[in-house]
Amino acid sequence: MDCTQRTKHIWGTAYSQCQLKFVNFESHENRNAHETEGLSNQHLVVRRGKPFKVTLLFRTQTWHPHRESLVLEVWLGNRSEMIPVQFSEERYDPHSWSAKIYPGDVHSQSASVHICSPVQSSVALYHLVLHIETRQSRRSYRVGAFVLLCNPWLKDDPVYIPLDAQIQEYIKSDYGVVYMGTPHRNTSRPWSFGQYEPGVLEACLKLLEVSPQHLRDQNRDYNCRADPVYLSRVICAMVNCKDDLGILKGKWQGSYKDGVNPSEWSGSADILHRWVSSNCSPVRYGQCWVFASVLCTVMRVLGIPSRVVTVFNAAHDGDGNVKIEEYYSSTGEKLNLSKDSIWNFHVWVECWMRRGDLGAEFDGWQVVDPTPQEKSAGVYWCGPSPVVAIRQRCLGAPYDTSFVYASVDADVVKLILQGGKEVGRELDTESVGQLIYTKSIGSDTPEDLTGTYKGKKGKTRSSTFMLPYSAGFSSVYHSGSLSPGGMSPGLKVSLSIDGVPSVGESISMCVTVTNQSSSPRLLTEHLNAQIKEFNSNPEQSFWKTQKEVRIKPGEVLTLHHSIPPSEYESVLAGDDIVNVAVVISDVRTEERFLATQEFNIGSPRIAIEIEGGDSIQMNKEHTAQVSFINTFTKALDVAALTVEGSGLLQGKHEARLVLLQPGNKIEKTVTIVATSAGTKLLMATFSHSNSTRVVSRSFHKVSVTAA
Structure with missing residues (x-):
């Protein structure tokens, strides 16, 4: 100077x-x-x-x-x-x-x-x-x-993390993977954290400067910013815009025409640039994985080791009783009667830090969740909550440990209703937090964190099981318990999905009924399928069936069902989640038994190839070929293939065909130029006028080196 x-x-x-x-x-x-x-x-x-x-x-x-x-x-x-x-x-x-x-x-x-x-x-x-x-x-x-x-390389710094491989993955890497879907079929979605994109660091500093804490008392805010616990809490609140000039506005249903559909984001830099250029107006729209990925970017920029974590079957415990109630009709339709819910997946962030406010036993990974779900001390922020406190069930440990614990370990009570009255129930102690994933160090494969969150509940843990209903008896039993009066339930019911269903293929299911009693039974089977959002209860049914069956004493009955594409293609697209439930009722005793499954349907593939390989030089032109083959059995009207990529392409590039016949291809060639080094993502989407939704979405990782 x-x-x-x-x-x-x-x-x-x-x-x-x-x-x-x-x-x-x-x-x-x-x-x-x-x-x-x-x-x-x-x-x-x-x-x-x-x-x-x-x-x-x-x-x-x-x-x-x-x-x-x-x-x-x-x-x-x-x-x-x-x-x-x-x-x-x-x-x-x-x-x-x-x-x-x-x-x-x-x-x-x-x-x-x-x-x-x-x-x-x-x-x-x-x-x-x-x-x-x-x-x-x-x-x-x-x-x-x-x-x-912050200095995670320095032992005296509260964010010090000991292994160089951890530093490389949780601080320096500008690339991550978000896991989505269901525990039985999860998919990986790459994300560009973008901390080396021009202006991103300045956006992170701006975030701190416009926080309510800074605007209310600048000197106190500056003093407190030495503490990563304080930093993570302030930034968590600022990633959503519920209480402040935060970055993202959340939306989970309805039209996204006045913004960006959350599923279209592939990196944090574009979001942060939009927020700054709009004078801190919230960017529309985000959902949990977008909130979490942006938070992870800000934390890595500021020097706090961070990683994105997915909890499959995450409970949203609105009333704080660590129990989730779900309601089903007597024909297997899931009902929207509870304020609580089970998200098929929920994404938050773990940040590594010492907890000087709690003691060394609570050091290490802390959950910080920026998705605005419930207020904490009057603000939409959550955490940092020590993972070790969650596992040890120290529910009073600050911050918000009880709420986070319920997310990964709540019990689920499933009730069957008929005419507004309870006619059956099931206790599920296992499905919540069934699987917890983060990206492995140096690899796109998942690392299973389930054991770091879930210890013993202080009771016998069991798989999902059934209890028959008896009028006036509403206690919840654990596995192995007898029904009221000492009678065994007598029937065992399970539901499974055959293979991995993909768009354009039949969805095959199998209901297995075991008669454990010494008497024959006349049963009614009700089977129901509903589409659902990952974070809420299902919409109305798109397919159902019922029939009567007889089962002999000791017999194992296998009932096969199939939903052809013609029954679902108008409502389902790739990666959509389906809730299937079966209610088996005994015609004589009126006992009812419930079994449920949720799965996500696969999407057809979009091919992305870069001439010369996936490692390119900055500021040099490279050609990318993107293509989609119609694997459906019918022609698709007004097919559109769209390509975009932050730091690689300006805007969206599209190819369109009035009619795409079965087996035919639509393709688009684009010229990419990387403006900065690091990991970038090309994203391609395919849609057609026969469906109101994107049928397929694919991502391709590009490694950019300085010229």
Whole structure:
């Protein structure tokens, strides 16, 4: 920085012999040493507790250290701290600011100063002033600004994480995978965190500057920003816009025409850029995986190790009783009668930090959930909640541990209703939190975290089981219990889906009934299928069937059913979730037994190929070929194949066909140019006028290296 043109004299008009001409922030050397290369082109970005180097170039007069002292002043907001520059080789004090010049760092017209912040400095943009002092005078220069981040490499930092592989995955990697679907058939969706995209770091700093905490009390906010617990809580609230000038507005149903359908996002940078360019107006729209992925980006930028985690069959416990009630009709249709719900999958973030407020036993991964579900202390934020506290059922541990515990370990009571009265029930102690995944280190394969969340409940855990209903008896039994009066239920019912159904194929199911009694039975089977959103109860049925069957004592009866494509193609698209339920009723005893399954239907494939391979050079043109083959048995009207990719393509590129015959192909060739290094994503979607929804969506990972 040329201080002749950009210096403001802050103190008087007295002159020392030496004058500052230029300041070199040694950006390349500092960025390499602090592992911040690529985070910003506007500011020097360094990490707390680690020295960074600044070289001062003086004018024609030689600086005389014995006659002229150097004093640095670091400003944060409206407060500052003076740092005398010392000649020393002593170790840095981890608890205070220091500035040192080593032997050999002073030349005739320059000096290199090594500045070190306290290890628990606040994460923020700092301004630096240099004072050149003699006994008679002081000359002062504003020499520039730098951004200070957490330092997960440093043992004394509360976000220190020990393994280099963890640092690479949870801080430096700009690429992740989000797992979606159901426990029985989960799919992976890549996500570009985009922390090296231009402007992303500045957007993260802006997020802190417009938070209610900062706007209410700037000095207190700056002081608290040294603590990753505080940072994660503030950022969690700011990712959604419920209480503040947050980034994303949530929406889970209805039209998305006045924004972006959440399923169309593939990276955080575009979202953050839109938020900044709209003067902090919320970006429309997000759902859980979008909220979580953006939060993960902000946390990684600020230096807090973070990963995106998916909980399959996550409970939303609105009343805080750690139980979820679900209601079914006597014909197997799931009813919208409960405020609680089971999400087929829910996505949140784990952040790694020490919990000085709780004690060392609660250090490590913490759940932080930015999806606005329930208020906590009057605000839509959730966490950080220690994973170890969830597993040990320390439900009072701050923050929001009871709510998070219910998400992964609540019981489900399934009730069968007829005429508004309960005629049967089932207790399910296993399905909630059935599977918990995150991306493995260095691989796109999932790492199973279920065991880190789920310990013993303090009771016998069991698989889903059935209890018959008896009028006036409403207790919930555990596995192995007898029905009222000491009678065995006598029937065992299960429901399974054959294979992995895909769009255009028949959905095959199997109901198995075992008569464990010594009497023959006349049974009525009701089977029902409903489409559902991943985070709510199903919509109305699109298929149902019923029939009477007889079963002998000890017999195992297998009932096969199939839903042809013609029965569902007008309501189902790729990756949609289906709820199937069977109610078996005994005609004589009126006992009813329920079995349920939820599965997501597969989507046809879109092929994406990049000429020369998936590793490309920045700022060079490369060709990508995208194609879709109609695997359906009928022609598709007005077929559209759309390609887009943040950091690779400007806008959307589309190919259209009036009619796409069975077995025929639609394709699009695009020229991609990467504007920054890192991992980028190409996204392609296929749709047609026969369906109101996107039929298939595919992602392709592209590795970009500097030219």
